[in-house]
Amino acid sequence: MPYAHITGWGMSVPESVLTNDDIAKMVDTSDEWIRERTGIRERRIAKEDQFTSTLAVEAAIKALKVANLAPTELDLIIVTSSSPEYIFPATASLVQDQIGATKAGAFDLSAACSGFIYATNMAAQSIRSGSIKNALVIGSETLSRFTNWKDRGTCILFGDGAGAFVLQASEKPGGVLSAVMRSDGSGADSLTLQGGGSRHPATEETVHEGKHFVQMDGKAVFRFATRVMSSATREALERIGMNLEEVDWIIPHQANYRIIETASKYLKVPLDKFIINVDRYGNTSTASIPIAAVEAVEQGKLKSGNKVVFVGFGAGLAWGALVAQWSGPIPAKKNVYPEQYRIFARLRSLLRRVLRFIEGLLSRREL
Ligand SMILES: CC(C)(COP(=O)(O)OP(=O)(O)OC[C@H]1O[C@@H](n2cnc3c(N)ncnc32)[C@H](O)[C@@H]1OP(=O)(O)O)[C@@H](O)C(=O)NCCC(=O)NCCS
DSSP states (O other): OOEEEEEEEEEEOOSOEEEHHHHHTTSSOOHHHHHHHHOOOEEEOOOTTOOHHHHHHHHHHHHHHHHTOOGGGOSEEEEEOSSOSOSSSOHHHHHHHHHTOTTOEEEEEOOGGGHHHHHHHHHHHHHHTTSOSEEEEEEEEOGGGGOOTTOTTTTTTBOOEEEEEEEEEESSSOEEEEEEEEEOGGGGGGEEOOTTSSSSOOOHHHHHTTTTSOEEOHHHHHHHHHHHHHHHHHHHHHTTTOOGGGOOEEEEOOSOHHHHHHHHHHHTOOGGGBOOOHHHHOBOGGGHHHHHHHHHHHTTOSOTTOEEEEEEEETTTEEEEEEEEOOOOOOOSSOOOHHHHHHHHHHHHHHHHHHHHHHHHHHHHHO
């Protein structure tokens, strides 16, 4: 049975920074309050022409470059997002087209902030089953578009960004070792974005009621999060007979510094074993774990061979943890330049649109 190794990683965040002081000009809050209650100092906000797929593609190309893998070699693309570009088509299909992944299947996975753990596990299991060899998993968000900038209970928390992993099959032991995926829909109303779905299709009323914005019971989510972070971590490790002392790093979902601090206490694992960057990006939902992982590699913390636990929670309620042995690129004889495929991808996409248009004209004439 092949192993599923994480061989590439990449991230993309918008340049534009929104500080706590900036938010204090919009709602009744302060830098001090936000830092004390959440640990967040600033977050990134996408420009008008940056979409969920834009950030996803940038992160994906970087991940493919690290893996030295051509987009044409991908068998599967999973995008997970709490702020997808459309209800359909899947953001993953937009990414597939833009990077030129000509033979990849593509779908979106919705599990809110736990999405990256779910998606990485799904990709890993597809590789482990032998049905595919190369997968791309992306968490990408433009949550600022769904943030109510008049609600101080939520607008302080979220940010935009994307992170991606490439997973590849290898006979060498390692890679994704274990995962736990859990859900409790009885808590569904704790954290929602209701507008535009089939229950609340867009009307003037839904807009006035703010149903197209994130709504949250902060305290309920806080309590749930602190509980499941430690239980999911322990369960994922137990499944492979590993104990916490063997873990080099814990990379948690970056929602709130205090939640991470509480998890560290519950697990009796020192905070310096946790990768934390919530101060600079806020909660980027599905993107927070891969962004933290990429920064940990860049800072020389997360190294090949390290045992790492990814753990996340969010709307659903849903949560999960995944244990992996960090790998690195599979040695290859020649260098691949995934960014160059974007040019061909654009031409190919344009050509296919033209052909589809001509096909439409011809079929109209036949009728
Ligand atoms: C949102 C969160 C920071 C609020 O912190 P909290 O300590 O629970 O604060 P509360 O909601 O109890 O509010 C306490 C007081 O601060 C006020 N307050 C809320 N937001 C505020 C803000 N941004 N600035 C200043 N005051 C604020 C409240 O109105 C309340 O005032 P009151 O006592 O006069 O009624 C916290 O609940 C949290 O982080 N929850 C988890 C959210 C999360 O992670 N969501 C994503 C999951 S993926």
